Amino acid sequence: MVLQQSSAAGGAGMFPGVAACRPGPRPAATAPMMAKQEREADDEHEEEQRQAANAEELRRGPWTVDEDLTLINYIADHGEGRWNALARAAGLKRTGKSCRLRWLNYLRPDLKRGDFTADEQLLILDLHSRWGNRWSKIAAHLPGRTDNEIKNYWRTRVQKHAKQLNCDVNSKRFKDAMRFLWMPRLAERAAAQHQHHRQPSPSLTPCIMGMPTAAPSSSSGLMMLDTTVSNSNSNSSSCSPSSAVTSSSSCSNLTSESAHDDGARHAAAAAEPILTAPADDDYWGAATTMQQQQNDHYDFWSTASALQHLCTAGAADHHFQHQVAADHDLTGWVQGFSDGGILSGSSSDNLWSLDDIWRMQ
DNA sequence: AATTGGCGCAACCGCGACTCC
DNA sequence: GGGAGTCGCGGTTGCGCCAAT
Numbered sequence: 001m002v003l004q005q006s007s008a009a010g011g012a013g014m015f016p017g018v019a020a021c022r023p024g025p026r027p028a029a030t031a032p033m034m035a036k037q038e039r040e041a042d043d044e045h046e047e048e049q050r051q052a053a054n055a056e057e058l059r060r061g062p063w064t065v066d067e068d069l070t071l072i073n074y075i076a077d078h079g080e081g082r083w084n085a086l087a088r089a090a091g092l093k094r095t096g097k098s099c100r101l102r103w104l105n106y107l108r109p110d111l112k113r114g115d116f117t118a119d120e121q122l123l124i125l126d127l128h129s130r131w132g133n134r135w136s137k138i139a140a141h142l143p144g145r146t147d148n149e150i151k152n153y154w155r156t157r158v159q160k161h162a163k164q165l166n167c168d169v170n171s172k173r174f175k176d177a178m179r180f181l182w183m184p185r186l187a188e189r190a191a192a193q194h195q196h197h198r199q200p201s202p203s204l205t206p207c208i209m210g211m212p213t214a215a216p217s218s219s220s221g222l223m224m225l226d227t228t229v230s231n232s233n234s235n236s237s238s239c240s241p242s243s244a245v246t247s248s249s250s251c252s253n254l255t256s257e258s259a260h261d262d263g264a265r266h267a268a269a270a271a272e273p274i275l276t277a278p279a280d281d282d283y284w285g286a287a288t289t290m291q292q293q294q295n296d297h298y299d300f301w302s303t304a305s306a307l308q309h310l311c312t313a314g315a316a317d318h319h320f321q322h323q324v325a326a327d328h329d330l331t332g333w334v335q336g337f338s339d340g341g342i343l344s345g346s347s348s349d350n351l352w353s354l355d356d357i358w359r360m361q
Numbered sequence: 362a363a364t365t366g367g368c369g370c371a372a373c374c375g376c377g378a379c380t381c382c
Numbered sequence: 383g384g385g386a387g388t389c390g391c392g393g394t395t396g397c398g399c400c401a402a403t
Contacts, residue, residue: 062371062397084388096388101372104390136391147391152370155393160368365403373395380388 059093063102067092071099072107105146112144116153118190124150125158125178125186 059067074090080103083096092099116124120142127138133154135147142150158178162169165177 060373082388097374097390098372100389105371133392148371151392156369363403365401367399367401369397369399371395371397374393375391376393377391378389380386382384382386 058095060098063106067094068102068107071103075103075107105148110144111146116145118186118193120145121153122183122186122190124153125183128154128158129175129178 070090070092074086074092078086078089080086083100085096087094087096087099090099094102123142124138127141131137133151135151135154139145139147139150159169161177161182162171162174165174167173
C-alpha cells in the first residue's frame with residue numbers, strides 16, 4: 001500500500017465546513033420574545049461549548065499517514081463494521097463516519113486508482129442515463145471504483161461537457177450528445193484499446209443496450225451510426241457476445257465485492273440486474289427488448305437514423321437538415337454541424353464538433 | 362517570478378433508513 | 383412504539399495543483 005504524501009499535506013488546522021456549521025447572526029429580539037430567546041441563547045451557548053469540546057477531541061480535515069496506517073492495521077486485525085466503535089477502539093480521534101469514508105473511498109485494498117478507462121466511462125454514462133445520480137448503485141457495477149469517484153467524474157468531466165454545449169446536463173439535447181457522439185466514440189476507443197491489447201472487451205454494456213456504434217473508419221471525422229445491432233445477432237467488432245458475458249461477470253464481481261459490505265441495500269443493488277438482465281446466451285434478443293424499453297422514453301432509433309443521415313447528407317442539403325431538425329428537435333445540432341461544426345471538423349463556440357468532443361476527453 | 366483562475370478530488374454535511382434496546 | 387445510535391447516500395465545500403497570463 002502506497003500512502004500518498006498529500007494525505008498528510010493539509011495537517012491540522014484545515015477544517016473545511018466548520019464555518020458552515022456556525023450559527024449565523026441572531027436577529028434583534030422583541031420584548032415578549034426575550035425570555036424564550038434568552039433560554040435558547042443559553043442552550044445555544046451550551047451547544048457551542050459541547051461542540052468546542054468535541055472539536056478538541058475529534059480531528060477533522062485531511063488524514064495523516066499515521067492515521068491511515070492506524071486504520072489499515074486495525075481493520076486488517078479486526079475487520080470492518082461498527083465504525084464509531086472501531087474509531088474509538090483504534091484510538092483514532094475521528095468520527096466513525098470519517099473512518100468509514102476514508103476506508104471506503106481511499107484505503108480499501110481493492111480500490112482501482114487512476115483515470116477511468118473508456119469502458120468505465122461508457123458504463124458510467126450508460127448507467128447514469130438510466131438511474132440518474134444513484135452513485136452508489138452505479139459504483140456497484142464498476143468494481144474497484146467508489147461512488148465518490150464516479151460522482152466527482154460526473155461533476156467535473158461530464159458537466160463540463162454540458163457547459164461546453166450550453167445546455168443542462170439533464171437535458172434531452174445533452175443526453176443525445178452523449179448517446180450519439182460521445183458514447184460511440186468511447187466505444188470506438190475502448191474497442192481500439194482492447195484490440196491493441198488483444199483482449200476481449202470487458203464491459204461494453206451500452207452496446208448491449210443497443211447503443212449505436214461508431215464505424216472504425218472515420219478518417220473524415222464523420223461518424224456512422226450502426227443501427228444494425230438491434231436486429232442482428234451477428235458479431236459486431238466492438239459489441240461481441242463475449243463483451244456481453246464479461247459485462248455480466250462484472251456484475252458478479254460486484255456481488256462478491258459487496259459480500260463484505262454490511263448494507264443490505266448495497267448488496268441488493270449489486271445483485272440487481274441491468275434492466276431486464278438476459279441470459280448470457282440471449283443477449284442480442286434481449287438487446288432488442290431493452291431497446292424497446294428505452295423507446296418508451298423517446299424514439300431512439302429514428303433519431304439515430306436522422307443523425308446518420310445528417311452526417312452522411314453533408315452540409316449542402318440544408319433543406320433536408322432543417323426538416324430532420326424540425327422532426328427531432330435537433331435544430332441547434334444541425335446549426336452546429338453545418339456551420340463549421342461536426343461536418344467541417346472545425347470547432348465552434350457553443351457547439352461540439354467531433355474534434356471538440358475528443359479534445360474534451 | 363508572481364498572480365489568477367479552473368480543475369480534480371478528498372472530505373465534510375444533512376438527511377433518511379435501518380437496527381437495537 | 384419510540385428513542386438513540388449507526389449506517390449509507392447524495393450534495394457540497396474547499397484545498398492543492400497546474401496552466402495561462
